[in-house]
Amino acid sequence: MIYVNGVRFPSDSSSVEGLDMVNALLEHPHLVSASQSFRAVPERKFSVSEESGSQGSAEPTCVYVFQREYAIADPALVEIVGTDEATTCVGIVVRNCKNGMTSIAHMDSPDVVDIGLSQMLSLVPDHDDAILDVLFYILVSLKSFDFSFDGLNLLIKICTAMQVHLVGAFDDSATQVWSNQPLLAFELKDGNDDTRSKQHSEMEGYSFQLCIKIVEKLAESKVNFQIQNFQVLKNNTRWDSEGNANPIFHGLAVETSCGSVVPASFDRSTRCPDEIIRRIRLGASFKDPGCTGRSMDVVHIAMMMRHYSDTEILVVASTSPSAEGPDFVHNHKRIWQYLIQHPDWRETFRSKLPRVFERIASGNWVMTSDR
Known part of the structure; x- marks a missing residue:
């Protein structure tokens, strides 16, 4: 299930198509504001100096993931997790805000989303989540009856243990003429109209299909996901003077101790090992x-x-x-x-x-x- 700013998304419990959910998230005032704040943060550049490993070196312990990889980091062992080089890919972060366990993945295709999210969540939840879920539903019910008190929204956010950030996947729908590769044959999971699915694939490029699949799987899950950042598609696209679309950001980094997510790039010295x-x-x-x-x-x-x-x-x-x-x-x-x-x-x-x-x-x- 998806929540934005402590509120169930979509609010209507009836079935909503992935494309409609993605478009609604792109326009959601809370996520638009979060995207603007993210763009205002200077990109952090990671590089390992030649003195790294010597006495007195203060390089943070970092784990980097390449395309179609994921990592799960314990904040007691790893300070930074990150990825970059994303154009039509999505860098996705899932963090348990109670224990700090942080999972990051670099997804490049709808085909990897199912197993990717399953692997990402394999070690992130803890054993107290069932109790927390009960408290969460009580708080949401109070809010639905217009019962309010100071800190209700904050408590709801805290109880939505899985915080999610998505960065990457710029709007490539107008750039397909560049490539001589055929579009991958993606179909919407719940779509009843094959023609419409194919039209989406042709019109929306690679990025839209990937984002649709991710949002659909998050919405279908029994886990409560609080989307904190939706820096994808038009929220992560800039246009040059000739009308060409390009990503604003290619990567992100997470400070595992506090959950802070910032734009980031990594040089070869940090893209290790192997x-x-x-x-x-x-x-x-x-x-x-x-x-x-x-x-x-x-x-x-x-x-x-x-x-x-x-x-x-x-x-x-x-x-x-x-x-x-x-x-x-x-x-x-x-x-x-x-x-x-x-x-x-x-x-x-x-x-x-x-x-x-x-x-x-x-x-x-x-x-x-x-x-």
Whole structure:
């Protein structure tokens, strides 16, 4: 269930389509005000200095998530969680305001929303949530009968333990002419009109379909979600002098101790551990049981792609070529170079074991799977 400023959303208990809910959230006065406040916050830039790990270094403990990844952070162990590089993707944060457990994900497709939210919530709730839910419903009932007292709205917000922030997914509906990739065939979960669903997919681009799916799943859930920030679509879009749409923000960071969420960007030093392998994983054939050892197709593609012009790489590799960050092309070239130099995946995943890392006292990451 969704709540905004302590009030059930949508207020009508009858079924409401995801598209209508998204449009209503974009226009909700409380979320419009929150979006304006978010835009007024300077973007925080994260970088690990060369002195990191040395005595006297005060670098915050940070966990970064790439596209199609999630992390759950205990505030006792992690100070900052964040993600960036989002254009048509959504950076979503779910935080339990009672115990501070914070989950963050970088979702890139409606196809990953179901399992993504399930995984995000796996460790965030605590055992007192049932008691808290009873108190929450009592407070909401009092409010519905116009019974009021100082602090009622505050108590409702506190009892809505799961606070949600969404940042990213700019309005790409007018930018599809850039890409030669076909739109993914997304259908609205509860839509009865297939034609209408396809029209939405064609008209609204990638971002709208992803936001619709996320909002639908939040609304369907039995968990109480208090949406704090809806910095997506038109709320996260700026237009240049030529009428091109671009994201206002590509990323966010969360201070786990207090739940503060700010616009953020991360350089390569903070996108760790195992940056290149994690980037490669996104496009890997991990669902193909016939992919064993050296894959010449992958190597041939990498060798071909590295000779493409920057514009060609953007068109082939991005859902929003005109909106990507300055290092998008360079990062893809680094991926292809690694694949050419290491064509056999068994060289990277020795004994077919996952690459496991842990943070040591200095704050650096070390791989433990080879031990």
